[in-house]
Amino acid sequence: MTIKGWILYSPFKERVKQDSYENLRFLEVAKENDIELKILHPEQFDLIVTKRDEKSVFLDGEPADIPDFVIPRLGAHTSYFSLAILRQLEKLGVHIVNAPDNIEMVKDKLYTQQMLATNNLPVPKTMLIRFPVNEELVKKYLGYPVVVKSISGSQGSGVYLTHDQSDFRDLMQLMTTTKTSMNFILQEFIKDSFGKDLRVFVVGGRAVACMERCSGDGGFKANFSQGGKVKNYEMNAEIEWLATESAKILGLDVAGIDLLFDGEHYKICEANSSPGFQGLEAATGINTAKEIFDYLKIRLNLL
Numbered sequence: 001m002t003i004k005g006w007i008l009y010s011p012f013k014e015r016v017k018q019d020s021y022e023n024l025r026f027l028e029v030a031k032e033n034d035i036e037l038k039i040l041h042p043e044q045f046d047l048i049v050t051k052r053d054e055k056s057v058f059l060d061g062e063p064a065d066i067p068d069f070v071i072p073r074l075g076a077h078t079s080y081f082s083l084a085i086l087r088q089l090e091k092l093g094v095h096i097v098n099a100p101d102n103i104e105m106v107k108d109k110l111y112t113q114q115m116l117a118t119n120n121l122p123v124p125k126t127m128l129i130r131f132p133v134n135e136e137l138v139k140k141y142l143g144y145p146v147v148v149k150s151i152s153g154s155q156g157s158g159v160y161l162t163h164d165q166s167d168f169r170d171l172m173q174l175m176t177t178t179k180t181s182m183n184f185i186l187q188e189f190i191k192d193s194f195g196k197d198l199r200v201f202v203v204g205g206r207a208v209a210c211m212e213r214c215s216g217d218g219g220f221k222a223n224f225s226q227g228g229k230v231k232n233y234e235m236n237a238e239i240e241w242l243a244t245e246s247a248k249i250l251g252l253d254v255a256g257i258d259l260l261f262d263g264e265h266y267k268i269c270e271a272n273s274s275p276g277f278q279g280l281e282a283a284t285g286i287n288t289a290k291e292i293f294d295y296l297k298i299r300l301n302l303l
Contacts, residue, residue, distance in 0.1 A: 001302065002034055002035070002036050003034070003035045003036065003068050003069070003296075003297070003300070003302055004035075004037075004065075004067040004068050005030070005037050005067050005068060005069045005070065005071065005296070006037070006038050006039075006040050006067045006069075006070045006071070007023065007026060007037065007038070007039045007040070007070075007071045007072075007073055008040060008041075008042065008070055008071070008072045008073065008074060008082065008086070009023065009039055009040070009041060009072075009073040009074065010041050010042055010074060010077065010082070021276075021278040022073065022276055022277060022278065022289075023039055023073070025281075025288070025289045026039075026289045027039070029287065029289035029290050029293060030289075030293065035293060038067075040059070042079065042081055042082045042085060044059055044060050045057065045058065045059060045064075045085050046058040046061070047084060047085065047088050049088070056088060056092070057085075057088055057089065057092070066089060066092050066093075066094055068094070068095065068296075068300055068302075069095045069097060069296050069300065070089055070094055070095075070096050070097070071097050071292070072086060072096065072097070072098070072103060072273075073274050074103075074274060075103075075107075075272060075273060075274035076107050078100075078103050078104070078107060083100045083103070083104055086099075086100035086103070087100045087101075095296065095299055095300060097253045097254055097292070098251070098252045098253050098254060098255075098273045099251060101251070102250060102251035102252055102273065103273045103274075105250060105251070106250055106252065106271050106272070106273045107152045107273075108151055108152065109126075109149060109150075109151055109152065109185060109270060110126060110128055110151060110183075112271055113185075115249055115250060116246060116249060116250075116268055119249050121242065121245060121246060121249070121268055122242075122262070122265070122266070122267045122268060123267055123268050123269075124147075124187045124188040124189075124190055124260065124267050124269065125142055125187070125188040126185055126186065126187050126188070127141070127142060127185060127186040127187075128183070128184075128185055128186075129172075129183070129184040129186060131172075131175075132176075133172050138168065138186060139165060142186055142187075143189075144162065144163065144164045144167075144168065144189075145161055145162060145164070145189040146161075146162055146168060146187070146188070146189055147159065147160070147161055147162075147186065147187040147188070147189050148160040148161075148162060148171060148184055148185075148186055148187075149184060149185050149186075149187060150182050150183070150184055151182070151183040151184065151185060159221065161189065161220045190260045190261070190262050190267060192260075192262055192263060193260035193261040193262065194220050195214060195215035195219065195220055195221075196213065196214045196215065197212075197213055197258055197259060197260050197269060198210055198211070198212055198213070198233055198239065198258065198259040198260075198261075198266070199211050199213055199256055199257070199258055199259075199275070199279075199280065200235070200239060200240075200242075200256070200257045200258075200259065201255075201275065201277065201286075201288065202243050202244055202246075202247040202252070202254070202255045203253070203254050203291045203292055203295050204253060204295035204298070204299070205244055205247065205248065206244070207235060207239070207243045207244050208286060208291050209232075209280055209284040209288075210232075210233045210234070210235045210239060210243075210284075211230045211231060211232055211233055211279065211280055211283040211284055212231050212232075212233040212283075213228045213229070213230050213279070214228060214230075215228055215229075216229055228279075230279040230280070230282060230283040231283050232283050232284045232285075238265065238266060239259065239266060242257070242259060242266060242268060243255075243257040243259070247271070252271065252273055253295070253299075254273075254275070254292055254295075255271055255272065255273065255275065256271070256275025256276075257270075257271050257272075258270045258271070258272070277289075
């Protein structure tokens with residue numbers, strides 16, 4: 001029996017380099033595993049909500065034969081319309097990796113931290129920016145350096161390190177002047193993780209691989225998509241538990257969990273619902289797409 005699946009993807013400029021690799025790997029591995037896979041864009045869809053949901057999803061203007069599964073590859077750029085498509089398909093019994101409500105949750109970095117902290121997992125102290133910013137509150141509870149992040153973003157975009165109060169004040173003044181509508185959070189700077197972190201790849205509740213990412217230019221960002229260097233990193237029980245527990249709390253079937261070095265332990269920096277895996281495959285040799293497809297076969301009872 002041939003399994004049918006879709007990848008929902010939109011070629012945002014900042015994601016094209018990454019996703020060209022991931023999409024090709026998905027197509028290659030799907031062909032090897034008798035999976036009929038199509039890459040589709042949200043712009044190809046129309047929705048009509050009916051009482052029985054019959055013929056409610058249209059693709060290029062025609063009623064669509066729904067697939068067995070959908071893998072959204074939109075991440076932090078998932079729009080309301082894309083979420084609506086995924087929710088409609090979910091109502092029709094299509095297995096979505098990851099579920100739309102959980103994608104929406106993880107888009108919000110503050111909400112992610114709230115969920116993890118509520119479940120007593122170690123996270124950096126995090127504060128929502130409110131203008132005008134109470135600098136004394138920042139100094140007292142977070143200190144400097146302090147990390148400034150946009151609420152939604154990926155691949156290191158929208159992340160800044162302010163070294164002292166003067167740096168921080170200048171950035172806040174710039175943001176106030178430009179009247180940006182974006183929301184930002186402040187996050188405690190973990191000095192042991194300057195220029196390096198861990199990315200753990202979780203599939204179906206298993207931590208399948210871990211790599212260390214190091215800055216390629218001496219800066220504090222270690223993202224592979226921004227020139228960071230990667231190497232395999234041996235997981236211990238703490239790394240594995242933090243990654244799998246984070247994915248479980250956030251309801252993610254597939255997740256990239258980023259951990260910061262903190263002395264002999266770790267803190268959870270972020271979670272990604274649509275993680276890239278070019279660097280991971282280069283560092284660990286794992287066949288990431290096959291891991292995801294094997295998990296889907298189990299979930300769909302098609303093994």
